[in-house]
Amino acid sequence: MSAAAAGCSDDSADGDGGSTGSLEKITYLTSFGTFGRDSYAYVALDKGYFKDAGFDVTVNPGKGSGENIKSIVSGQAQFTPIDLTGGLLAAGGKDKTTGFTAVAAIQQRTMAAIIALEGNGINAPKDLEGKTLTDQPGSVVRTLFPTYAKLANVDPNKVTFRNGQAQELIGLLASGRTQGIGQFVVGKPTVETVAKPKKAVVLPYSDVLQDLYGNVLITSTKYATDNPEKVKKFTEALLKGLADSIENPEEAGKITQKYVQTAKPEGVAAELALMGPYVKSAAAGIPVGALDAERVARSIAILQGSGQIEPGLKPEQVINFDLTPKA
Incomplete structure (x- = not known):
């Protein structure tokens, strides 16, 4: 079953009389499909992290980095994870795709x-x-x-x-x-x-590619420029869901099945267990979600050295370091 309707938020009033009427509606796309590796979005939704941050979030299945970038740039969605290398290739390749920016890391190493x-x-x-x-x-x-x-x-x-x-x-x-x-x-x-x-x-x-990040959270350049505090709040909510998923994969599996009927909780948990080391850096003290400009620059150099992107791309063209958790 598609998770197209997975993000329908609880419209019932809270104890303080509040409701989703005052929340900003956000469309979030998973990185691809509804696999366990994307379950942290459902966890953030189910635990009310998005709602607490001021958002009424709908989670839809994504179609991979290239299509997800198009959805962000066109305004069809406001947030999605893409592979950072895919983003660098899009921004620094022949097409020179613009209009999107990364605001947090999901995985500290490419998967x-x-x-x-x-x-x-x-x-x-x-x-x-x-x-x-x-x-x-x-x-x-x-x-x-x-x-x-x-x-x-x-x-x-x-x-x-x-x-x-x-x-x-x-x-x-x-x-x-x-x-x-x-x-x-x-x-x-x-x-x-x-x-x-x-x-x-x-x-x-x-x-062999130890400097490459995995997925990063992106939004449109315009949304990040116009709403920096909202971006920070959304990112914090999503990363709370990510941290919870890595700490308790079994719970994340059960939550995911609420929103994706075909999901198998044990399969979700198995993916998250494997993903854990990629989310938490082996280097001490680096918080979940952090992005380091020097590492990104080295990634760009690797891709330029292999002829996959043209010279001149800077990390700041793809990442808004003012909005990312600090490495």
């Missing part, structure tokens, strides 16, 4: 990965040569692959990519119709559930 199954002959990055992988056109995993391959000592010209829609990738892998797929590391439990009894082999991009 992009190639996932294969035991027995497919893929156990290390070099094994990808001569293999056929499947991924959605324009996905961050696929777009970033040339950079990953270069740093992992893989010849990208020896790896074949076929097109597949995101929702069919795991099925293609499980049925043996492809040798590997583009996926996030948190997809491992779902892959193993579908491909049972086979085990998944995960090649995380973060093994």
Whole structure:
């Protein structure tokens, strides 16, 4: 079932007589679909964090970084997570997409990965040569692959990519119709559930791309400029939901099932358990949500060095550091 109506807020009056009539209506898009990795938005909604911050939030399923950016720039949605690398590629690539800005990190490291199954002959990055992988056109995993391959000592010209829609990738892998797929590391439990009894082999991009952030929360440049305090309040509410989800994955799984009938609480919890280390930085003292300009600059340099973005892009063109939690 689609979660299109998942964000319908409680319109009943609070104990103080207040109601959603005074709340600002916000459309929030998940990063993609209704997977467990996005459950923190439902947690923030269910626990009233958005409402307490002054927002009546509707949570709709997103369609990936590229489409989500379009929705933000066009005003169809006000907030969404995208992969920061996808945002850098959009802003610094040929199209020079503008009109969006990042205001918080969701994951401190990229969760992009190639996932294969035991027995497919893929156990290390070099094994990808001569293999056929499947991924959605324009996905961050696929777009970033040339950079990953270069740093992992893989010849990208020896790896074949076929097109597949995101929702069919795991099925293609499980049925043996492809040798590997583009996926996030948190997809491992779902892959193993579908491909049972086979085990998944995960090649995380973060093994060689340690400076790259994962998802970041974005809004439109105009909304951030016009409503800086509202952006801070929304971000704080969402990050509270994120922190709660990482601390108590089982609770987040049960909450998510209230809004997404097809969600399996144990599957949500398994994804969140894997996502935890990516949300909380190994470096002591860095708060959830923080973004560091120097790290982003290094990420830009990596992408420029591999020829994926043109020279000249600055971190401030993609991130509003005045609004982000401080690293």
